[in-house]
Amino acid sequence: MLKSITKDALFHEYYAQWIRVYKEGAIRKVTMDKYLMTQSWLKRLAPDLKVHELSRITYQQLINDYAVYHEKQTTMDFHHQLKCAILDAVDEGLIERDPTRKVIIKGRPPKAKKVKYLNQFELHTLLNTLNLEPEINWDWFILLVAKTGMRFSEALALTPKDFDFPRQTLSVSKTWNYKGDGGFLPTKNQSSVRKIQMDWMTVIQFSRLVKKLPGDEPIFVKCGSKIYNSTVNDILERHCKKANVPVISVHGLRHTHASLLLFAGVSIASVARRLGHASMTTTQKTYLHIIQELESKDIDLVMRSLSELS
Structure with a gap:
């Protein structure tokens, strides 16, 4: 039984339910694990953030907080996984406008890359x-x-x-x-x-x-x-x-x-x-x-x- 999600619901709870509804059984386990990792980071960084509180500023701050611990490409992946759920929340009327618009992706400097191939x-x-x-x-x-x-x-x-x-x-x-x-x-x-x-x-x-x-x-x-x-x-x-x-x-x-x-x-x-x-x-x-x-x-x-x- 699905829990009724309102504008006052915690965002990480909405995201958890969104994963169960749209992703569970439709993607490979390795991909599902990535969504679950995103969910755990969301709960860690924004435990009290409610769905209706998502704005361009609050979303940008969430991305900035995540970027403190991750490289730019990893932050971009985090953003893409959240954006899909957020756009559905906009369609459902839980959020008035798309808060992910014009987001700026930051991140830690990439580590020195190991040699990936031989000549x-x-x-x-x-x-x-x-x-x-x-x-x-x-x-x-x-x-x-x-x-x-x-x-x-x-x-x-x-x-x-x-x-x-x-x-x-x-x-x-x-x-x-x-x-x-x-x-x-x-x-x-x-x-x-x-x-x-x-x-x-x-x-x-x-x-x-x-x-x-x-x-x-x-x-x-x-x-x-x-x-x-x-x-x-x-x-x-x-x-x-x-x-x-x-x-x-x-x-x-x-x-x-x-x-x-x-x-x-x-x-x-x-x-x-x-x-x-x-x-x-x-x-x-x-x-x-x-x-x-x-x-x-x-x-x-x-x-x-x-x-x-x-």
Whole structure:
């Protein structure tokens, strides 16, 4: 039974109910956790703020208070999650005007970013340190992520049936619930359902590895075992140190894969499809620094081409 919400209700209570009504069961657990975290911060920063008291000034102060503890991008995410609920409150007549209009997003200076990807030489050096045994191990996992750019949970969910060796493709249609109790889950979004083209060497290697494995069981997850992202990252870190290259995470292998494709001249649209991004905008934002570097090279190429016309 829903509690009747009036203008005098506490804003964090309205927001809690809004999450239950509109988000519960409609979004993935990891996304739901973010909304619940926003709710907890709202209760902490504005425990006595009532719905009708939301104005541009009170909302801006709420954003400012949150920004004291967080970077600008995190503050922007906080704002976006609140804004959806607030606009519904406006539609319901609980708030007269949209208090989020013209909000100014602040935040703490960003921390120094760790290296997220390797160049081609560094990746080649890293892969040469892998111990690729006759049976599946985590080194094979690292190789496959580097060659395909899959997400960690996507690679964990792979079964022998997902490999189409004659067509040299790999089907991504599910993820593995490694943060919970295991089992298959849907992909991050519909665009994540895709087929990834594999090189012939990877096809030969994995056709031998999965030949005798059960077709519908994960090849990297042993029955009943719990998988931790940190476990594989630790293995990858040891290989990075052995290869004397910057230490990156498994997700950094995904960034490396995309970066190498962009530097090789592969279009943003193709990279977005291969990574399973919902739109090219996501790809452009994530790899803006690489795109800008490539644009600088393009300008030099244009200038040289034009100079040859004289």
